[in-house]
Each structure stands twice: as structure tokens, then as C-alpha cells.
Amino acid sequence: MPDSIKTVSILMEMVNDAEVRFGISLVVDGDIVKEAETQALSSLRGIGLASPNLAKIASAFAFWIRKLKPISHSPDSKNKYLAINEYVALMVGLSICTRRSKSPSIRISQRILVDWVNSFRVNSHSPSSSMLIFEVWMDTVNP
Numbered sequence: 001m002p003d004s005i006k007t008v009s010i011l012m013e014m015v016n017d018a019e020v021r022f023g024i025s026l027v028v029d030g031d032i033v034k035e036a037e038t039q040a041l042s043s044l045r046g047i048g049l050a051s052p053n054l055a056k057i058a059s060a061f062a063f064w065i066r067k068l069k070p071i072s073h074s075p076d077s078k079n080k081y082l083a084i085n086e087y088v089a090l091m092v093g094l095s096i097c098t099r100r101s102k103s104p105s106i107r108i109s110q111r112i113l114v115d116w117v118n119s120f121r122v123n124s125h126s127p128s129s130s131m132l133i134f135e136v137w138m139d140t141v142n143p
Helices: 007-022 030-046 054-068 084-099 110-122 127-141
Strands: 026-028 071-073
Touching: 007 026, 007 030, 007 054, 007 084, 030 054, 030 127, 054 084, 054 127, 071 084, 084 110, 084 127
Parallel strands: none
Antiparallel strands: 026 071
């Protein structure tokens, strides 16, 4: 990942937000997060992107978080939100997209959020298909 984008910090921010939002306690496997970063970089290089935009970075990292599942519930977590990796992956991607955009915060309707998380959970997504989704989302928040 480009040094200017602190993906691990963003991931931890989104994990903390998810804990508060859902009243859960989560554990993050740092080794798996590092692997997600490595795989995301490899994905971007694999399609010839030496200098990817934020949407492409967001989608590659979100894809690998979702795929490798570095987040789990701690034993004392009362609510077990099943799609936590998918939710956090999506929120990380959206957060990366908005870090340098004109949009001051993540704005997505609850309906689209639920559909997107569910799609991440049960459908096949490639880094490329996710890139298209994040590109379209960025175009809507930054016309």
C-alpha cells in the first residue's frame, strides 16, 4: 500500500467502530492483516497498476480482508454479528475512498450497506469486480 494510506490504522478504526455499533468485542489477527496488505499489493501489481487511485486500493484491501477474515469475536462477545469481516472490509474500503475525497464522511444508505455486506458474504467477488463498485461509489460522492 502507498505509505500515505495507513490501511492497518484504518482497519483498527473500523473494528473499534463496529464494536461500538454492534455491542461486540473483536479480535484482530495482525499476521492475517499483514497478509491481506501483501495480497492487495500483489493484486494491484498483477493488473499493472503502479499508481492506483483510492478506489482501487480500497477494493483490493477490502477484498483481501473479506477473503482472509482476520477478525473474529472474542469469547466474551455477546452478539455474534456473523458478517463482521465483510462489514469491516466494506467500511475500510469506503473509509480509504473518503480519506482524500471531498466527502467528509462515509455516506451510504442502510439498504445499500446491508445488500453490499450480504453480497460480500455470499457472492463471488474478485478484486476487479470490487474495484468497479468502489469506482462507481466514488463517482457518486465526488461527481
